[in-house]
Amino acid sequence: MGDADVRLMADPRLWLRGRFGLVALGIAVICAGTDAAVMLLFGPPMNKWRPITLLIAAIVVDLALAAPPRWVAWVAGAHAAVFILSPLLMPGRPATEPEVNNFGALIAAFLAGAWLRNRPAGLVLAGLIAAGVIGHGIERDPQSGWDLIILTSSASILLPGLVGRLTITHRTYLADLERRTERLTREREIAIREAVADDRGALARDLHDGLSHHMSAISIHAGAARLALADSPPGGAQQALTSVESASRSAMLDLRRLLDLLHGQPEESDRQAGLGSVEELLVGVRAAGLPVTLTVTGAERELPASLDVALYRIVQEALTNALRHGNGDNARVNIDYEADAILVAVTNGLGERPAAGWQTSMGRGLAGICSRVRLFGGEVGCGPEGATWQLRVRVPLDAE
Incomplete structure (x- = not known):
């Protein structure tokens, strides 16, 4: 049972305002109308208080099917009580007459299988079966034997109960799939964000390491050129300015390569330097x-x-x-x-x-x-x- 189902069972207001509550109300009204119509058309005449009382009881327990899931066990118990109350109020009814709450009891069994946990659901279904068997035993002489009464009562209750259990199991499975999909989606988004952050960090480190090295060399060579020009030894100034030009060109190449990586256009010819290029790096450092x-x-x-x-x-x-x-x-x-x-x-x-x-x-x-x-x-x-x-x-x- 999902978190939403638990909230529905815990708060009746959510049930009454939600779409499940509206559907349950429609089912309850249909069951009440159908059971009432069957009793009016095929049942005893409504000229005494006993059939009228039985009709009202059937309508009330059918309408109770619209109650929130937390009351499912009580509603099923009310239907079981009507099973037993029916032969007590109307003894000697012919066997051709249907149960006064037949459709409502089927829905009650379905809801018990759908909403209750395994043990409570089994107890409620067993109670409905027992009430049906007792009602039949009180109401009619079981000429065909108890085995048929027990078989028909069990089948009429167990089948909708098992269908309800299958329905909620399928729904829970779908809810688990949705939660798993949402979790995988969140994990994938987090992984993507972390990968992007790692890539940005790596590019930032490359920019810092490469450009800071070249800019430091440029600064040192520019200072040397200034001093060389002040002392007027042309050769020293020319060498320093040449080093400034070389370092700035290297900085621009590094910057262009990293920008190409950011744009997704890495060039195979611009493979990044490795330890095999350390000697070239030392040449620039010595020149600085x-x-x-x-x-x-x-x-x-x-x-x-x-x-x-x-x-x-x-x-x-x-x-x-x-x-x-x-x-x-x-x-x-x-x-x-x-x-x-x-x-x-x-x-x-x-x-x-x-x-x-x-x-x-x-x-x-x-x-x-x-x-x-x-x-x-x-x-x-x-x-x-x-x-x-x-x-x-x-x-x-x-x-x-």
């Missing part, structure tokens, strides 16, 4: 004025594309922070291919700013590094080691 060396140990292997790009971006972000906050001493990039993991470490000299202040100033950069590493089940460690700052990233190669 930071000496840096690369050391690769272990047996190099092909990495999953997403991990390869993530590690490249991590190295790029670490060198960008070294350009911004380091003291310009020799920086080192170590890539170690272990048996079941890959270790990337970037070390550079500390600047004048305290290490805690530098860590705070990294902001989105450090958060982006941690996010990337967590996606692959890796570990991140960073902090000062003497006069240097070191970033260490270890990612298991079986995480993908």
